[in-house]
Amino acid sequence: MRNIARSRWTQVVSLAxxxxxxxxxxxxxxxxxxxxxxxxxxxxEPAVEEDTEPEETEEAEVEEPAxxxxxxxxxxxxxxxxxxxxxxxxxxxxxxxxxxxxxxCIDVTILxxxxxxxxxxxxxxxxxxxxxxWVPKALASREQGAGIVDIGQVFQRSGTLQVxxxxxxxxxxxxxxxxxxxxxxxxxxxxxxAALGKExxxxxxxxxxxxxxxxxxxxxxxxxDAAEAMTYNxxxxxxxxxxxxxxxxxxxxxxxxxxxxxxxVGMLQDAIWADxxxxxxxxxxxxxxxxxxxxxxxxxxxxDNPQECAEIVTANGSQLGASHQLWMMNEVNKLVWPSPAxxxxxDFGEWQxxxxxxxxSPNLEGATVITSAPPAEAYTNQFAETANAELTNxxxxxxxxxxxxxxxxxxxxxx
Amino acid sequence: MSTQTADRLKLIWPxxxxxxxxxxxxxxxxxxxxxxxxLLPAPSLIAENFFGDIALMWxxxxxxxxxxxxxxxxxxxxxLVMALLAQRFIVVNNLVTPLAAxxxxxxxxxxxxxxxxxxxxxxxxxxxxxxxxxxLFPIFVNVTRGLIQVQPVQLELxxxxxxxxxxxxxxxxxxxxxxxFFTAMKVAAPLAVIAALVAEYFGGPQQGLGSRIAGSAAxxxxxxxxxxxxxxxxxxxxxxxxxxxxxxxxxxxxxRTRSA
Numbered sequence: 001m002r003n004i005a006r007s008r009w010t011q012v013v014s015l016a017x018x019x020x021x022x023x024x025x026x027x028x029x030x031x032x033x034x035x036x037x038x039x040x041x042x043x044x045e046p047a048v049e050e051d052t053e054p055e056e057t058e059e060a061e062v063e064e065p066a067x068x069x070x071x072x073x074x075x076x077x078x079x080x081x082x083x084x085x086x087x088x089x090x091x092x093x094x095x096x097x098x099x100x101x102x103x104x105c106i107d108v109t110i111l112x113x114x115x116x117x118x119x120x121x122x123x124x125x126x127x128x129x130x131x132x133x134w135v136p137k138a139l140a141s142r143e144q145g146a147g148i149v150d151i152g153q154v155f156q157r158s159g160t161l162q163v164x165x166x167x168x169x170x171x172x173x174x175x176x177x178x179x180x181x182x183x184x185x186x187x188x189x190x191x192x193x194a195a196l197g198k199e200x201x202x203x204x205x206x207x208x209x210x211x212x213x214x215x216x217x218x219x220x221x222x223x224x225d226a227a228e229a230m231t232y233n234x235x236x237x238x239x240x241x242x243x244x245x246x247x248x249x250x251x252x253x254x255x256x257x258x259x260x261x262x263x264x265v266g267m268l269q270d271a272i273w274a275d276x277x278x279x280x281x282x283x284x285x286x287x288x289x290x291x292x293x294x295x296x297x298x299x300x301x302x303x304d305n306p307q308e309c310a311e312i313v314t315a316n317g318s319q320l321g322a323s324h325q326l327w328m329m330n331e332v333n334k335l336v337w338p339s340p341a342x343x344x345x346x347d348f349g350e351w352q353x354x355x356x357x358x359x360x361s362p363n364l365e366g367a368t369v370i371t372s373a374p375p376a377e378a379y380t381n382q383f384a385e386t387a388n389a390e391l392t393n394x395x396x397x398x399x400x401x402x403x404x405x406x407x408x409x410x411x412x413x414x415x
Numbered sequence: 416m417s418t419q420t421a422d423r424l425k426l427i428w429p430x431x432x433x434x435x436x437x438x439x440x441x442x443x444x445x446x447x448x449x450x451x452x453x454l455l456p457a458p459s460l461i462a463e464n465f466f467g468d469i470a471l472m473w474x475x476x477x478x479x480x481x482x483x484x485x486x487x488x489x490x491x492x493x494x495l496v497m498a499l500l501a502q503r504f505i506v507v508n509n510l511v512t513p514l515a516a517x518x519x520x521x522x523x524x525x526x527x528x529x530x531x532x533x534x535x536x537x538x539x540x541x542x543x544x545x546x547x548x549x550x551l552f553p554i555f556v557n558v559t560r561g562l563i564q565v566q567p568v569q570l571e572l573x574x575x576x577x578x579x580x581x582x583x584x585x586x587x588x589x590x591x592x593x594x595x596f597f598t599a600m601k602v603a604a605p606l607a608v609i610a611a612l613v614a615e616y617f618g619g620p621q622q623g624l625g626s627r628i629a630g631s632a633a634x635x636x637x638x639x640x641x642x643x644x645x646x647x648x649x650x651x652x653x654x655x656x657x658x659x660x661x662x663x664x665x666x667x668x669x670x671r672t673r674s675a
Binding site: 118120121124125137140141143144145146180185186187208209210211212213217218221223224363364365366367369 | 452453454468471528531532535536537617618619620621622626627629630631632633634635636637639
């Protein structure tokens with residue numbers, strides 16, 4: 001009996017430890033971030049080499065054939081994702097599997113994320129060379145001292161929806177009043193606060209905010225009136241569920257979909273972030289340029305070959321079913337394409353909107369994402385501009401002006 | 416009277432001194448090495464967040480504290496009933512003990528999402544149940560032991576006087592189990608706060624400590640996150656101290672050997 005009791009305590013202690021894991025992630029101290037101030041001038045440097053190919057000089061004589069022969073050696077680089085492998089990150093997996101990184105002399109290791117992994121903090125602590133993060137969350141980290149810079153705004157628009165039942169009478173954020181509104185928390189809910197604020201609703205008293213689990217059961221059981229959903233993931237989960245009344249899958253007609261982007265409260269999401277302190281180092285700038293260029297090439301490939309990219313992601317260990325994966329690939333393409341100014345270029349208006357919301361939309365606690373506007377150095381378009389020029393030279397379409405999404409039919413459970 | 420106060424002071428100053436030294440060293444480290452808040456927030460920043468929003472801290476702690484209290488009461492009652500049955504009927508004992516051990520070994524992270532889907536995620540119910548399950552085991556194990564482990568001499572005396580099992584229970588077993596009960600409660604009470612807090616990580620209403628610690632940490636607002644942690648620590652301590660106070664008040668004769 002005593003032994004059982006004791007093992008129970010060990011377990012409880014470890015559970016408690018899990019509880020504060022998110023916080024203790026900050027305990028290891030790191031010196032790289034301390035140089036930030038000293039290297040402010042860094043950002044200007046790559047402009048000098050704008051027109052030169054990023055490859056090393058050996059490459060000069062072998063122009064046309066596979067550039068990987070021109071690499072003396074591959075530079076190792078790591079990318080921290082926000083979540084497990086899935087089509088949301090297809091461009092990077094395609095660039096890796098199809099050799100675009102290798103062509104640019106990089107050996108990329110893709111680090112999967114998880115619930116408690118904050119990619120931009122991993123980046124700032126030196127745990128990865130590059131990281132993907134939503135802009136508002138990354139700006140919050142930046143304000144708390146994490147020296148990170150947006151070097152590629154891959155997703156041009158927000159993919160956040162609020163989904164309600166068609167018979168709920170909820171058709172716009174104004175109808176949220178007095179309803180149970182699901183959201184994910186963990187910093188993914190600011191568009192909801194912004195939409196509420198715009199309608200003059202107080203998040204603390206005019207609605208009942210409920211944190212959703214990582215599934216849509218609460219909406220399907222009608223425990224909440226509207227659920228937060230990404231176009232590319234949770235919305236598909238709804239359409240993959242069987243309606244018990246008909247025995248058929250639910251269809252889009254069963255739901256009212258509110259797209260936050262349509263209400264002027266969309267915030268910029270997946271972007272590539274780099275370490276600001278290291279941007280003073282010419283080698284890192286060179287690596288970042290090659291990484292951005294090759295990654296964008298991957299995204300262009302996935303725009304034109306969604307089926308193949310979905311398969312690449314699945315081959316990399318994604319547990320999602322085939323139709324769900326393809327749906328995600330297609331929806332993510334819609335967030336990337338068209339890129340009017342070129343892939344990865346930050347649209348200043350969208351950036352300003354993201355900053356405005358981050359500054360002015362208090363959450364339940366009355367806190368805002370950031371307390372002062374980020375400096376202009378928080379993002380740079382120079383890497384994306386160089387990449388666009390190079391890719392255009394290679395004969396690739398970097399804006400996707402005539403991009404047309406494919407039609408994806410979802411099967412039960414996403415199979 | 417004054418010597419008693421002096422004794423208390425003697426007991427109090429070492430931990431206070433250590434705490435002050437620790438916090439000063441922490442503050443010094445952050446300031447001197449210019450450690451950014453996203454890595455390690457300074458105690459001053461945590462204090463600023465804590466006292467700057469003390470009303471919010473109180474409301475948040477109250478929400479989680481209420482969950483913990485309800486779970487603690489419910490779990491204790493179930494644990495006590497199970498212990499009484501287990502003591503009386505050997506069949507129940509054999510049946511319930513492995514069951515309770517098994518239940519206690521189910522991790523919160525597996526249990527909570529299931530309960531959230533079984534009961535309404537928008538209510539407090541799943542969290543109260545998680546807390547109750549966590550609380551139940553130490554209460555059950557300790558109280559069962561207290562009920563069973565009586566002095567054989569006393570038991571023989573009762574039997575020689577032809578006492579009914581009910582009388583044995585009331586006059587011998589329950590008084591014997593009371594110190595065991597309070598020992599279990601001292602463990603279970605702060606544990607209930609931890610369980611209620613961790614159960615908030617998996618969705619549901621967002622006004623509790625667990626939701627807000629996780630939310631603040633996800634937003635790199637570590638100063639605020641740690642302020643909530645401070646509120647959680649105070650809540651856990653309050654639970655513990657209340658149990659200690661109840662123990663002293665109801666059974667002043669137990670647990671006082673230290674001063675003798």
